[in-house]
Amino acid sequence: MSGDSGTPTNFIRQIIDDDLASGKHATIHTRFPPEPNGYLHIGHAKSIVLNFGIAADYPGSCNLRFDDTNPAKEEEEFVEAIKDDVRWLGYDWAELRFASDYFEQLYDYAVELIRSGKAFICDLDADQVREYRGTLTEPGRPSPNRERSVDENLDLFTRMRAGEFPDGSRTLRAKIDMASPNINMRDPTLYRIRHGLIHHQTGDEWCIYPMYDYTHPISDAIEGITHSLCTLEFEDHRPLYDWVLDNITIACHPRQIEFSRLNLEYTVMSKRRLTQLVQERRVSGWDDPRMPTIAGLRRRGYTPESIRSFCDAIGVTKSEGTVEMGMLENSIRGHLDGIAPRRMAVLDPLKVVITNYPQDRVEALTADNHPKDAAMGSREIVLTREVFIDRADFREEANKKYKRLVLGGEVRLRNAYVIRCDEAVKDAAGEIVELRCTYDPDTLGQNPEGRKVRGVIHWVSATLAKRVEVRLYDRLFRTAHPGRGGSDFLDDLNPDSLKVVGNVVIEPALAEAMPGQRFQFEREGYFCVDPVDSQPGAPVFNRVVSLRDSWGKIAED
Ligand code: ATP
Ligand code: MG
Numbered sequence: 386m387s388g389d390s391g392t393p394t395n396f397i398r399q400i401i402d403d404d405l406a407s408g409k410h411a412t413i414h415t416r417f418p419p420e421p422n423g424y425l426h427i428g429h430a431k432s433i434v435l436n437f438g439i440a441a442d443y444p445g446s447c448n449l450r451f452d453d454t455n456p457a458k459e460e461e462e463f464v465e466a467i468k469d470d471v472r473w474l475g476y477d478w479a480e481l482r483f484a485s486d487y488f489e490q491l492y493d494y495a496v497e498l499i500r501s502g503k504a505f506i507c508d509l510d511a512d513q514v515r516e517y518r519g520t521l522t523e524p525g526r527p528s529p530n531r532e533r534s535v536d537e538n539l540d541l542f543t544r545m546r547a548g549e550f551p552d553g554s555r556t557l558r559a560k561i562d563m564a565s566p567n568i569n570m571r572d573p574t575l576y577r578i579r580h581g582l583i584h585h586q587t588g589d590e591w592c593i594y595p596m597y598d599y600t601h602p603i604s605d606a607i608e609g610i611t612h613s614l615c616t617l618e619f620e621d622h623r624p625l626y627d628w629v630l631d632n633i634t635i636a637c638h639p640r641q642i643e644f645s646r647l648n649l650e651y652t653v654m655s656k657r658r659l660t661q662l663v664q665e666r667r668v669s670g671w672d673d674p675r676m677p678t679i680a681g682l683r684r685r686g687y688t689p690e691s692i693r694s695f696c697d698a699i700g701v702t703k704s705e706g707t708v709e710m711g712m713l714e715n716s717i718r719g720h721l722d723g724i725a726p727r728r729m730a731v732l733d734p735l736k737v738v739i740t741n742y743p744q745d746r747v748e749a750l751t752a753d754n755h756p757k758d759a760a761m762g763s764r765e766i767v768l769t770r771e772v773f774i775d776r777a778d779f780r781e782e783a784n785k786k787y788k789r790l791v792l793g794g795e796v797r798l799r800n801a802y803v804i805r806c807d808e809a810v811k812d813a814a815g816e817i818v819e820l821r822c823t824y825d826p827d828t829l830g831q832n833p834e835g836r837k838v839r840g841v842i843h844w845v846s847a848t849l850a851k852r853v854e855v856r857l858y859d860r861l862f863r864t865a866h867p868g869r870g871g872s873d874f875l876d877d878l879n880p881d882s883l884k885v886v887g888n889v890v891i892e893p894a895l896a897e898a899m900p901g902q903r904f905q906f907e908r909e910g911y912f913c914v915d916p917v918d919s920q921p922g923a924p925v926f927n928r929v930v931s932l933r934d935s936w937g938k939i940a941e942d
Pocket of ligand 2: 420
């Protein structure tokens with residue numbers, strides 16, 4: 386039952402509980418049915434976590450089914466990417482299916498509908514079909530071919546399959562009700578002709594392809610799906626889903642249940658728009674770390690756990706809304722806070738010479754890997770006479786609230802000594818190029834007597850530091866609802882969504898970090914080694930997310 390997993394319940398799980406309690410079903414079968422026409426995004430994750438989560442928590446199973454009835458837009462690359470993403474999210478399917486596995490059965494069921502007088506071949510073209518369909522306020526008009534004989538329909542359907550008619554010249558339509566208030570029920574198209582396409586599974590075997598609304602219920606029923614979960618825009622299609630299953634000879638009749646889509650601020654989620662971003666090279670690819678795709682989030686440094694906990698947090702309901710990006714960011718922040726080892730990296734290095742520190746000394750100091758988890762152990766960091774601190778951690782003058790280094794003031798170098806700034810050396814243009822400081826040798830692990838230091842700042846040995854590239858990401862769009870009000874969503878792209886910082890200095894051992902490893906750079910944020918552009922010994926770091934509280938907290942300890 387749903388109770389033991391810690392997953393919050395929802396109205397769909399309640400329906401399932403009832404169906405198990407009443408004996409309607411003994412086991413639960415769900416499916417996740419992506420169309421392989423793009424990469425999965427965080428919205429799909431909501432559906433994956435729902436469908437696979439139910440299968441995991443109940444006695445049941447979940448299939449991965451590719452809804453591949455439109456070969457014009459579908460590709461093998463997407464099939465493989467989707468499989469990778471589902472596995473990465475932590476799920477495995479009971480069976481891998483393709484709607485195209487059922488093309489022959491779908492054809493046979495169409496013949497059955499024709500034989501029973503419930504489907505006919507229509508000669509109207511697409512524009513005429515639209516015109517005959519009527520509007521929300523006016524009923525439609527029947528196709529002139531609606532009363533064709535069964536024999537003629539059978540003959541024409543056979544010849545459609547055999548390739549005798551050109552694209553768009555004929556369709557197979559269900560014969561339902563041209564006056565239905567639900568336009569989906571006004572003799573919807575079941576099959577159309579598409580020549581010259583190579584289907585990634587069936588090649589050139591077919592030149593007629595079944596429509597989604599016809600394919601989906603039958604695929605669900607063939608697989609013995611008990612609960613067919615889909616997003617709210619299919620609510621109006623449910624009568625057609627049921628009509629198809631009620632009018633063919635098939636034992637299983639899954640229950641379609643709709644829930645609201647996930648919408649997320651500051652991004653777009655439709656595959657059409659995501660495809661456009663990729664094709665027009667607005668981003669580096671489907672896995673660009675700014676993309677809301679699973680592949681992008683993974684490359685950025687998100688964990689599967691954080692995405693699953695985000696999906697649990699947003700819940701499953703029927704009410705439409707837009708979720709704040711901050712919720713997604715909080716889920717990864719919370720997870721990485723617990724698991725990411727701490728390291729020091731200086732993004733905007735300013736050299737500090739500790740004038741009273743011996744020239745050749747290399748002092749090994751100990752730093753905890755995690756302030757709250759002793760089990761994560763400690764590491765060695767090295768202090769030398771010259772170190773780097775961040776340029777933002779120094780001001781010539783500042784009031785008491787400034788918890789960093791000022792001329793004549795003291796701060797602690799994290800995990801090391803207290804230093805005092807004696808002089809800021811400037812170049813001809815007046816820019817500070819170096820700080821000259823002195824250290825107090827009695828302050829390792831203890832505070833100085835009788836005086837207060839302003840705060841604690843991070844640093845890296847200048848002699849031993851390695852230099853790397855860091856990529857700072859911001860939201861891909863500068864408005865919460867890109868394209869709202871009919872404007873071009875591309876106009877809302879954030880021109881500053883990627884800032885590449887070269888010459889970031891890091892603790893030397895970090896140069897050996899492996900692709901996908903995640904760290905907290907103290908006082909800066911969480912970072913992940915980019916799996917695509919990193920080289921052995923030369924990692925590139927992606928900022929996953931900034932810290933909630935960038936430096937105030939550490940300054941207190
Ligand atoms: P798009 O309209 O962007 O092409 P889609 O819904 O057509 O998206 P599919 O590949 O058909 O994409 O979706 C597979 C499954 O994922 C469907 O069951 C669909 O309802 C679900 N899904 C897609 N987008 C979202 C979303 N934003 N929130 C929740 N579920 C979604
Ligand atoms: Mg779709």
